[in-house]
Amino acid sequence: MEIIRIGTRKSKLALWQAEYVARQLQQAGHPTELVLRETKGDKVLDVSIAKIGSKGVFTEELEEQLASGEVDIAVHSAKDMQSRLPAGFEIIAFSEREKINDVIVSEKPIDLKNEQLILGTSSTRRVALFRHFYPNVQTVDVRGNLQTRLEKMRAGLCDGLVLAYAGVHRMGYDPMIRHELSQDEFIPAVGQGSIAIEAHSSLSAEKKEAIRSVLNHQPTESRLLAERAYLARLEGGCSIPVFALANWAGDELVISGGIVSLDGGQRIVKTLRGANPTTLGNQLAEEILKAGGDKILAEIRKQL
Numbered sequence: 001m002e003i004i005r006i007g008t009r010k011s012k013l014a015l016w017q018a019e020y021v022a023r024q025l026q027q028a029g030h031p032t033e034l035v036l037r038e039t040k041g042d043k044v045l046d047v048s049i050a051k052i053g054s055k056g057v058f059t060e061e062l063e064e065q066l067a068s069g070e071v072d073i074a075v076h077s078a079k080d081m082q083s084r085l086p087a088g089f090e091i092i093a094f095s096e097r098e099k100i101n102d103v104i105v106s107e108k109p110i111d112l113k114n115e116q117l118i119l120g121t122s123s124t125r126r127v128a129l130f131r132h133f134y135p136n137v138q139t140v141d142v143r144g145n146l147q148t149r150l151e152k153m154r155a156g157l158c159d160g161l162v163l164a165y166a167g168v169h170r171m172g173y174d175p176m177i178r179h180e181l182s183q184d185e186f187i188p189a190v191g192q193g194s195i196a197i198e199a200h201s202s203l204s205a206e207k208k209e210a211i212r213s214v215l216n217h218q219p220t221e222s223r224l225l226a227e228r229a230y231l232a233r234l235e236g237g238c239s240i241p242v243f244a245l246a247n248w249a250g251d252e253l254v255i256s257g258g259i260v261s262l263d264g265g266q267r268i269v270k271t272l273r274g275a276n277p278t279t280l281g282n283q284l285a286e287e288i289l290k291a292g293g294d295k296i297l298a299e300i301r302k303q304l
């Protein structure tokens with residue numbers, strides 16, 4: 001069988017994810033080869049993601065390789081994917097989702113409710129949610145891959161790091177998890193915990209289908225389609241403090257999502273049910289915008 005070339009970033013987490021994908025393809029009989037590439041998001045570490053620009057910070061270079069045919073697919077954290085991809089690109093599969101929570105990782109025990117804490121994060125969603133729920137927590141910006149962030153924490157920059165369980169678990173850092181944030185308070189970023197497989201329209205339909213049939217997890221895909229429809233309507237990337245989580249309840253999807261103002265003062269959340277993922281995500285967006293989300297977004301766009 002023809003070799004499937006897989007584009008990936010070079011960080012340990014990215015490589016773990018690419019190898020996970022490669023292993024599944026191999027088990028289904030497809031030989032694979034990894035092609036490593038750095039992205040702007042990996043190189044520019046002294047500027048927050050929000051300021052580099054929300055568009056394709058971790059994906060652009062891999063998309064160049066897809067368009068040139070150098071690789072057949074690119075592997076990304078679904079969370080890092082723009083809600084609207086550039087013309088010619090599509091997500092052909094979503095891996096089965098890992099636990100979606102945010103966690104606090106530290107060298108020492110953490111008492112979130114009763115301590116004055118400095119926590120490292122570079123996510124505007126997490127910063128704003130701490131301001132809303134835990135004003136005793138101060139946040140500092142830490143960029144870089146997980147290992148770099150841990151080094152900065154150990155060097156004394158902060159008491160702990162706020163991270164996605166998925167990445168922490170994939171790296172085997174579970175013993176450092178000191179607190180699991182509630183998914184009702186810290187509703188995750190759209191797509192958190194799933195791996196997205198991106199392809200270019202130049203990839204043959206046969207190859208696309210062969211890859212999709214091995215890698216796509218349908219129940220996860222529907223959840224992410226709903227969440228991504230919500231994000232697309234708000235025209236957000238990973239840099240605005242919006243969140244959404246869709247879950248299956250029987251044969252219906254239930255989505256909870258919303259937005260929080262940067263100062264944490266206002267948090268709008270709604271929960272809706274429905275059968276069609278895209279319709280559901282769009283409905284959620286309309287309701288959130290109507291309930292004041294439009295004003296919060298306008299305010300955020302001025303500040304970023």
Ligand SMILES: NCc1[nH]cc(CCC(=O)O)c1CC(=O)O
Nearest residue numbers: 077079163164166167192193194
């Ligand atoms: N924005 C960086 C990023 N993109 C995906 C993950 C973790 C893995 C995942 O959520 O699938 C992380 C790190 C983090 O938020 O802690």
